[in-house]
Amino acid sequence: MTRSPYELSTTPDVVERLHPRLRTYFGAIPPGHVGRGDGVFDVVGTPRRWLWPVLALFARDAVMFPVWERQVPFTVENQPARVGRGSSLEARVAVRAHRTFHLRSGDRTMVDAITAEPDGLVDHLGRHGRVSARLRVEVDADGPDAGALRLVSTRVAFRALGRGWSLPALIAPRVTLTERFDDEADLQRVSLVLTAPIVGTLYRYEGAFRYVIAPDEETGTR
Structure with a gap:
């Protein structure tokens, strides 16, 4: 079986922990197969x-949304995929995620794809992956x-005018994502916080869900 981007970008001892x-x-x-989960976010947005x-x-581009709501039901679907950047580059093993927030104003879906790149794990945000974060x-x-x-961004980049641009560390926003399992509640808990220098917290969501591979x-076999 092909290893996941997470397994490809870290050492076995880290995975074992x-x-x-x-x-x-x-x-x-x-x-x-796909991975499917459903749960509730305690908070979403800012x-x-x-x-x-x-x-x-x-x-x-399905990255973030202008909302601030509590107790938001959500679903997540993770699919194995291959993501390429440019017609001449080999597509890389990826996991593409669709997180659908059932907001009071209607459903909104956040899209991203995680890949294992030569310099580490990279999250390509949005439908077109114009913004990316090395983790x-x-x-x-x-x-x-x-x-x-725990995933912590070490570089944020965006694509424009046909090339990639990295934001200087002094102004780049920082993403911190924590996933842990709560044995007592039998739930997976997730927390994502996006911060920026001087400004502080820009966006966040946190909640809990149950997840299965099915x-x-x-589409059947891919």
Whole structure:
């Protein structure tokens, strides 16, 4: 079986430190299957309404949305895929995720694709992947977050005018994503926070869900 982008971009000892249920979530999805989850986000978005016009621009490409809501039901679907950047480049093993937020104003879907690149794990955000973040993978062996996976962005880039541009570290936003498994509640808990220098928190969501790998009845074997 092909290894997942997470397994390809880190060492086996890091994967071994993951909670067993998280190894399923971050492991390879078998051909002809998808990963599906449903749960509730305690919060989504930002209460800083002056940021909403900027978030509305990102919403056009299914990256972030100009909202601030609590107790938002959501679903997630992870599909094995291959993502290429440019016609001459070999497509890389990827996991493409669709997270659908059932907001009061209607459903909105966030799209991204995770790939293992030569310089590490990269998250390509939105339908077209114009914004990307290189991620550092961390898994604590002990302590309160033992077995949880933490992803921290180390570079944010965007594509424009036919080429890629990296944002300087002094102004680049920072993404911190934490996934952990709550044995007592039998739930996977997720927290994502997007921050920027001086400004602080720009966007976040956090909540819990249940997740299973199931046959892809819509498309069959890929």
